[in-house]
Amino acid sequence: xxxxWTAVKRRVAIVGTELAPLEASxxxxxxAALGWAADLRRSGLDVVLVDAGPxxxxxxxxxxxxxxxVLLNNRPLWAEGLGLPVVHVxxxxxxxxxxxxxxxxxxxxxxxxxxxxxxxxxxxxxxxxTYAPRAGVGVVRGEVEECFFREEWRGGGPVLFPNRLLExxxxxxxxxxxxxxxxxxxxxxxFRHLAPWKSPTPEHxxxxxxxxxxxxxxxxxxxxxxxxxxAWYARAAVVLCPSVVPxxxxxxxxxxxAVGAPLVTSGRGGLADATLPPNEVVHDLDxxxxxxxxxxxxxGDAPPPxxxxxxxxxxxxxxxxxxSLLALFAFGSLDGSEAATPSGPEGPRPGGS
Numbered sequence: 425x426x427x428x429w430t431a432v433k434r435r436v437a438i439v440g441t442e443l444a445p446l447e448a449s450x451x452x453x454x455x456a457a458l459g460w461a462a463d464l465r466r467s468g469l470d471v472v473l474v475d476a477g478p479x480x481x482x483x484x485x486x487x488x489x490x491x492x493x494v495l496l497n498n499r500p501l502w503a504e505g506l507g508l509p510v511v512h513v514x515x516x517x518x519x520x521x522x523x524x525x526x527x528x529x530x531x532x533x534x535x536x537x538x539x540x541x542x543x544x545x546x547x548x549x550x551x552x553x554t555y556a557p558r559a560g561v562g563v564v565r566g567e568v569e570e571c572f573f574r575e576e577w578r579g580g581g582p583v584l585f586p587n588r589l590l591e592x593x594x595x596x597x598x599x600x601x602x603x604x605x606x607x608x609x610x611x612x613x614x615f616r617h618l619a620p621w622k623s624p625t626p627e628h629x630x631x632x633x634x635x636x637x638x639x640x641x642x643x644x645x646x647x648x649x650x651x652x653x654x655a656w657y658a659r660a661a662v663v664l665c666p667s668v669v670p671x672x673x674x675x676x677x678x679x680x681x682a683v684g685a686p687l688v689t690s691g692r693g694g695l696a697d698a699t700l701p702p703n704e705v706v707h708d709l710d711x712x713x714x715x716x717x718x719x720x721x722x723x724g725d726a727p728p729p730x731x732x733x734x735x736x737x738x739x740x741x742x743x744x745x746x747x748s749l750l751a752l753f754a755f756g757s758l759d760g761s762e763a764a765t766p767s768g769p770e771g772p773r774p775g776g777s
Contacts, residue, residue, distance in 0.1 A: 441522070479502075493511060664718070691705035
């Protein structure tokens with residue numbers, strides 16, 4: 425849906441979080457924001473990127489941005505001091521928004537005054553049910569970079585855990601599963617992926633110790649480029665995402681499927697939306713159930729994953745986010761009028777009028 429919003433040259437400030445700069449070398453949130461910036465520029469909007477400090481975007485940076493509207497990522501309370509129309513894009517569940525339980529009323533207030541979207545239908549439903557923003561919760565599509573579509577899966581490598589080393593990603597379950605897979609002759613690999621932190625946190629240190637004492641897993645340095653990551657997916661026997669808590673989306677699952685790699689996930693939160701047929705969701709973190717799913721994927725008993733790759737290209741290929749973002753920017757707050765219901769490719773989300 426192209427809107428009148430692009431008829432006048434507007435300036436959009438896209439704000440990152442305090443955890444990492446808006447650079448491709450940072451995490452999935454930052455890469456998503458960079459993809460949206462490129463999309464919006466192609467659609468005719470003026471876009472400036474603003475890196476944030478611990479308490480939000482610096483006043484000097486926001487003044488220099490001269491923005492008409494601000495896109496905040498995962499930090500709803502930063503809208504309180506901006507004095508500009510705000511589009512909130514939520515990448516994770518509320519525990520990753522930099523807020524506390526006592527902030528719930530404040531969060532509901534700022535979400536009710538802006539346009540709100542989430543990166544998956546599952547997360548949009550949760551936000552809509554929890555905070556009931558008056559204009560609903562839209563869905564915006566993150567882009568999978570072109571290098572993943574250029575690779576073609578060939579297999580022959582290890583069972584791959586591509587996520588960051590965090591408890592919530594299911595690292596310890598992967599280590600347990602790897603012991604069972606080693607008995608079946610299957611090797612497993614993961615990355616020493618600490619980003620956005622430069623040095624290990626206590627959580628990282630505990631997980632690194634667990635990995636070091638697990639002989640059935642080989643650990644590698646994280647890929648230096650996105651193209652190198654795509655090459656890892658291409659040679660993986662199967663890619664696993666056993667997250668133990670709901671994911672906002674699960675970008676690594678989409679990237680693996682864009683390459684055509686077989687995938688097994690826990691389907692928690694947005695991972696259910698990101699796991700596309702014929703790839704398998706195993707809800708229970710049970711070693712024997714996952715062991716069976718891995719063997720089915722490795723043996724090729726399921727249909728080839730080319731259908732999933734085509735679906736990723738349609739929903740998350742380059743340029744896929746433009747229309748959903750423009751729908752959010754047309755919500756009417758520039759002139760103080762009542763907000764329209766924001767919607768992504770699947771229409772308005774729960775909580776809308």
